[in-house]
Amino acid sequence: MINKIFSALILLTSISALGQDVMLEEINKKVNRIKTDTTLTITISNGSKGNLDGGYGLKVWHRQNDIVKIVEEMGLSYGRIKTTLYLENLVPIKIIEVEENFSQSPTGLNYKKLDTVYKCTRYIVNYKQGRGITKTKGNPSFSIPKKSVHDYNSWIEKAQWAIGNPQ
Numbered sequence: 001m002i003n004k005i006f007s008a009l010i011l012l013t014s015i016s017a018l019g020q021d022v023m024l025e026e027i028n029k030k031v032n033r034i035k036t037d038t039t040l041t042i043t044i045s046n047g048s049k050g051n052l053d054g055g056y057g058l059k060v061w062h063r064q065n066d067i068v069k070i071v072e073e074m075g076l077s078y079g080r081i082k083t084t085l086y087l088e089n090l091v092p093i094k095i096i097e098v099e100e101n102f103s104q105s106p107t108g109l110n111y112k113k114l115d116t117v118y119k120c121t122r123y124i125v126n127y128k129q130g131r132g133i134t135k136t137k138g139n140p141s142f143s144i145p146k147k148s149v150h151d152y153n154s155w156i157e158k159a160q161w162a163i164g165n166p167q
Contacts, residue, residue: 024133027123031086031094034061034068045162060159066090070159078102079114081143085155092152095122099143117141124149 034040045058061069070085079101086094100114118140123133130148146152 023125024123027093030088034086037061037068039063040068043163045158058158058162060162062159062163065160065163065165067156067159067163070155072155072158076142078109078142079117083152083155085152087156090156091127092122092124092149092156094124095149095152096120097143097146099138099140101141118143120145122149 040061040063043060043062045060046056055075057071057073059069059071060067067090068087070083070087072083074081079099082098082100084096084098085092097118097120098116099118101117103110103113103115116138118138119136121135123135125131125133127149130150132149136145
């Protein structure tokens, strides 16, 4: 009896893991189509330097008002924070956050070399419910990890303004 229960649990776990892999594979296929689409327009919006040592940049990949990719980079005195959103019908399907710090050298910071200290990849399974699969590597030094996929709505709003289509 215990062997049957144990076997059933293993089977369910295997089916669940396989289903998850298929979802991630489908999302990655959509992302690869976006990456290789040469018909997209890229709009670049470089904000004021403000309090950021290394400046600010927003790039938006779109076809007319259909935004499919957003990249925001913030340059800081210790490195940079880069957030990339891939979208389908203005809904995030994959989000990548990367924090990179300048390498340390015996004389201080090496401003020519960045080391990745934190990378968070979110695969969005159900945006309305805020469900997704998150893979994290490292720990952020200064950035604050997002708690919900809905925390990225401001990136979409900024991108809409950048292409001249505020909603």
